[in-house]
């Protein structure tokens with residue numbers, strides 16, 4: 158591939174070991190992808206808090222030295238590399254909630270590791286937003302901005318809703334981009350790859366957040382890596398609805414970008430979204446497909462609910478407020494737990510506006526920085542959520558088999574009564 162002079166200097170080690178290791182990694186990655194050049198990026202999100210294999214950390218880095226952890230796990234290097242400062246504006250994905258280690262897989266040990274890595278990130282200039290929704294709290298790319306983002310639900314949000322440009326980056330590539338300020342020029346960075354190629358004819362009303370979860374989940378499962386263009390949407394979606402569409406489509410499939418005609422920035426017209434494409438594949442989304450998707454997501458043989466998890470992706474302030482209002486004067490059932498997950502900045506606002514107190518007073522728990530799919534559940538329990546993504550991943554990450562999916566109101570009702578009474582309206 159063709160390297161610019163500064164990239165060449167990094168590769169030759171003239172800008173220090175960290176830049177050299179990061180550039181080696183990126184060159185290998187870019188060549189594997191068939192990219193011929195890099196593009197500058199000043200917007201990266203990194204996975205510095207996700208350590209699903211605690212035993213591996215204990216074995217490989219018993220000292221828990223953060224530079225050694227970063228070298229081994231982020232830069233694929235047995236040599237200890239000390240990063241001075243990252244070059245790009247970089248924010249972090251989720252960590253662990255430090256207050257309730259016992260709720261999360263890996264318990265105290267992984268909380269300790271993530272705390273160490275949070276400090277490490279701060280030292281090298283990464284901003285610890287600790288969220289899967291960085292666009293809510295300070296990392297908001299603009300149309301055309303080249304980014305290197307991680308997190309399956311945030312990537313379609315960046316590409317589709319904001320018009321930013323990112324591929325699906327992983328732990329290593331994003332960290333290397335943070336250090337170097339470079340990312341391979343391919344995929345979503347190129348205009349011609351962003352055009353829609355499957356028309357989705359929407360034949361149902363799209364009012365509730367649940368509707369956006371269902372359509373995203375259905376379409377994602379049908380089209381994989383193709384790019385959907387949604388037509389005939391009857392209502393302009395708000396932030397929560399768009400987040401639901403992004404998260405569900407990326408969970409059942411690999412939706413990296415979508416267009417909603419008349420709504421998203423690269424879809425002012427159908428022609429603009431599809432590049433005047435002719436003979437595009439078409440998919441119908443009507444009552445039948447909606448029902449089929451709902452039934453796929455609901456699979457419990459018991460009507461009791463032991464656990465309610467809300468906040469996937471991390472809840473917005475509007476949703477936290479809505480939940481606080483729904484719980485007013487109510488009490489979570491003695492056999493049920495209610496968890497609401499969000500990021501630390503939204504939690505701080507929830508604290509200062511009395512929402513945390515309202516949720517806690519009702520017997521719920523609002524948790525910052527963490528994610529329900531890494532919770533430590535008794536696998537015989539029944540979980541309910543208003544997120545298709547949560548319901549999709551929970552069986553494989555926690556072993557839970559009995560799941561209910563529905564509206565936030567139905568989930569709150571389940572938290573209060575201990576019973577599932579949801580239905581598709």
Ligand code: F3S
Pocket residue numbers: 251289310404468469470471498527528529530546547550
């Ligand atoms: Fe976020 Fe976890 Fe859902 S990272 S998108 S809350 S699965």
